[in-house]
Structures are given as C-alpha cells and as structure tokens.
Amino acid sequence: TPTQLEIAMDAMIRIFHYSCKEGDRFKINNGELKMLLQRHLTEFLSCQKDPELVDKIMQDLDANKDNEVDFNEFVVRVAALTVACNDYFVEQLKKK
Amino acid sequence: TPTQLEIAMDAMIRIFHYSCKEGDRFKINNGELKMLLQRHLTEFLSCQKDPELVDKIMQDLDANKDNEVDFNEFVVRVAALTVACNDYFVEQLKKK
Structure with missing residues (x-):
C-alpha cells in the first residue's frame, strides 16, 4: 500500500498532469501555473504568513508568463508557497 | 476545506517535521533524509523507472551526509525521486 508521502506525490502528479494542455504533456507555462496555484x-x-514572499513568487510567474515549467519546477513553487503560507514555518521566516 | 494539494503539502510538512531531531527544528541532515526517503x-x-537517477540522488545524499537540508530542499529531492520512479514520466525520461 502506498505511503502518505506517495499518496501526496500521486496527487501532485495528477494535478500537474491535469493542467498540461495538448502541447507538451510534461510542461505548463507560468500563466497556467499561476492559475493552478490560485485554484x-x-x-x-x-492566510499568508509572508505576503511579500507570496507576491514575489506570483509576480515572478507573471513576469515569465510564457516560460514553461516542468513537474520539478511546479513542486518547487508549491513548496515555496507552502513555506510562505504556513504558520509552522513562521519562526523560520522570522529568522531570515 | 483544504484542497488535495493542500492536504498533500500538510502531509509533507508533518513527515519532514517528524524527522527533525531536537537540533534545528527546520532542518535535517542528508543521512536522516535518506532514511526518511527510503521509509x-x-x-x-x-519500481524505479530510472535506477541510475535514483542511485545518483541517493549517493549525493551519502556524499554530503552531514549537510543539512530545509523543507524546500526536502521537497525538491522527493520530486526528483518521484520523476525517477513514476511511469507517468517514463517518456519524459526517454527524451533526455
């Protein structure tokens, strides 16, 4: 039986794959990524803990709207937003 | 209610946090990370699709055993292993 972490990653693959349009089945552009993240x-x-960081991440997506991201980059952005939005990390954010 | 992606990220925070020893509550060393990934x-x-890639990731953890990784780096490694182990990505791996 899959572990919790495997279930989590399977969910991320499905969400990413679902957003891939016909083009390249393994890439989405930053515009699509931003919509996916907002949804x-x-x-x-x-409930952002670090609104500045969230804005920076989102603006970065806007600035490179047509740039394409693969699954790894998608996961990196989700992790960055998770850190910026979770009180679990709030102390870590203060240490910056 | 949290979305599937939020549930997935909450699970990743719990698993990472659970592995953090007393030391720095926001970091684990590569040795601990390797055990966590194997577990x-x-x-x-x-059922690795790209055993070479998996070995490389694991050897990298061994080589830098005492180096510390934070949550973001943990998620990056999990994503890399997910790509190396999932048939969903097998075509993408062939394109390399």
Whole structure:
C-alpha cells in the first residue's frame, strides 16, 4: 500500500498532469501555473504568513508568463508557497 | 476545506517535521533524509523507472551526509525521486 508521502506525490502528479494542455504533456507555462496555484492553494494563499514572499513568487510567474515549467519546477513553487503560507514555518521566516 | 494539494503539502510538512531531531527544528541532515526517503517512498523506490537517477540522488545524499537540508530542499529531492520512479514520466525520461 502506498505511503502518505506517495499518496501526496500521486496527487501532485495528477494535478500537474491535469493542467498540461495538448502541447507538451510534461510542461505548463507560468500563466497556467499561476492559475493552478490560485485554484489548488486557495486556503494557503488566503492566510499568508509572508505576503511579500507570496507576491514575489506570483509576480515572478507573471513576469515569465510564457516560460514553461516542468513537474520539478511546479513542486518547487508549491513548496515555496507552502513555506510562505504556513504558520509552522513562521519562526523560520522570522529568522531570515 | 483544504484542497488535495493542500492536504498533500500538510502531509509533507508533518513527515519532514517528524524527522527533525531536537537540533534545528527546520532542518535535517542528508543521512536522516535518506532514511526518511527510503521509509516513505518504499513503493516508489522498489519500481524505479530510472535506477541510475535514483542511485545518483541517493549517493549525493551519502556524499554530503552531514549537510543539512530545509523543507524546500526536502521537497525538491522527493520530486526528483518521484520523476525517477513514476511511469507517468517514463517518456519524459526517454527524451533526455
């Protein structure tokens, strides 16, 4: 039986794959990524611990709207937003 | 209610946090990370699509055993192993 971490990663693959349009089945552009993050991290984004960091991540996506990201980059952005939105990390953010 | 992606990230925070020893509550060393990956990605690691890539990731952890990784780096390693172990990515791996 898959572990919790494997279930989590399977969910991330499905969400990413679902957003891949016909083009390249393994890439989405930053514009699509931003919509995906806003749709799938709604609660995280509503209680941001580090709004500046969240804005920076989102603006970066806007600035490179047509740049393409693969699954690894998708996961890196989700992790960065998770850190910026979770009180678990709030002490870590203060240490910056 | 949290979305699937938020549930997945909460699970990753719990697993990472659970592995943090007393030392720095936001970091684990590569030795601990390797054990965590072997314990929590058992099924992934048993049906590797790109064994070379998996070995490289694991050897890298061994080589820098005492180096510390934070949550972001933990997620990056999990994503890399996910790509190396999932048939969803097998075509992408062939394109390399």
